[in-house]
Amino acid sequence: MTMQFSVLASGSTGNAIFIESDGQSFLVDAGLSGKKMDELFSSIGRKIADLSGIFVTHEHSDHIKGLGVLARKYKLPIYANEKTWRAMDRLTGAIDDSQKFTFETETVKTFGAVDIQSFGVSHDAAEPMFYIFHNGGKKLVLITDTGYVSDRMKGLISNADVYVFESNHDVGMLRMGRYPWSIKQRILSDVGHVSNEDAALAMNDVIGPQTKRIYLAHLSADNNMKELAKMSVTQMLEQKDAGVGHQFHLYDTDPKVPTPLALI
The missing domain is CATH 3.60.15.10 (Ribonuclease Z/Hydroxyacylglutathione hydrolase-like)
Incomplete structure (x- = not known):
């Protein structure tokens, strides 16, 4: 499988x-x-x-x-x-x-050998939810568009093989950027988006022995850069001695170019 x-x-x-x-x-x-x-x-x-x-x-x-x-x-x-x-x-x-x-939200649907589990996130939409794909002991977690990662979410997504994880913005770039203050407040709020630093702190709490890949996702075009996101997340995970670069690796995503098909 x-x-x-x-x-x-x-x-x-x-x-x-x-x-x-x-x-x-x-x-x-x-x-x-x-x-x-x-x-x-x-x-x-x-x-x-x-x-x-x-x-x-x-x-x-x-x-x-x-x-x-x-x-x-x-x-x-x-x-x-x-x-x-x-x-x-x-x-x-x-x-x-x-x-x-x-x-x-918070239910599971089964398609053949694949179980798809939904879970709620904190975002300014009607009822936002993301998904965990399970098959044969393998676990793929998709989590973006959340203002923070709660303990409940962490419990559900812990020790996945692969994460596609929001790393939306650099707080300094956002604060200094061109967005109106109301938009900045929305992004920084509990129903906005997770920053590079907060993403790394959440990752540190959920990665486990199975974790091999983390894809940094939903980067803001105006308030982040691939190199900055990866550097910020890497530095924070290194400070926590989390195993970045040897136990698991970080990968970029792109708004226009797909990541290569990867086997879990």
Whole structure:
């Protein structure tokens, strides 16, 4: 039993993650145009038409921009919780009721050998949630778009093989940047986004013997840089003697270029 995945796109401009395992394939979020989603799938040698389903985290446009187009074009099943479905209603265009499936927060759905577990996060959306993919003792955690990582979340996501983990902003860059103060307050709040430093502190609490890879995700285009995020997270984890660089490794994600398909 194996899982493969690719972070197709991650950042302020759009988010999408592909996972496949034992003949099933899944997409978490479709935050780019339908055309761009087709290009991303082609670049990893996969087809959107083969997906077993699309799983939505929340209704913000950088997570659902292409959802309606893909749903209509490929007749795919779409999974989201009830509040997110209501919030998306006017944003996606018409999606046939036969394609709409409810996946409530803090529940598990099974697809063949794959168990997909949903969990709530703290973000200014209707009912934001992310996902943990389990298969054969392997565990892939997706966690972005949260203002903080609570003890409850940490308990659920601990000791995963792979994390796709939010490292949204550098606090200094954000404070000095061009955003209006109201936007800065929102990002820094408990329903905003996790900073590089706070991401590293949370990672230190959840990494375990199984952990091999952490992908730094959802970097702000204005308030972060790949090199800065990796340096900040690495330094803090080194201070905690967490095993970065030998027990596990950090990887970049990109808003336009998929990460290579990786085996878990």
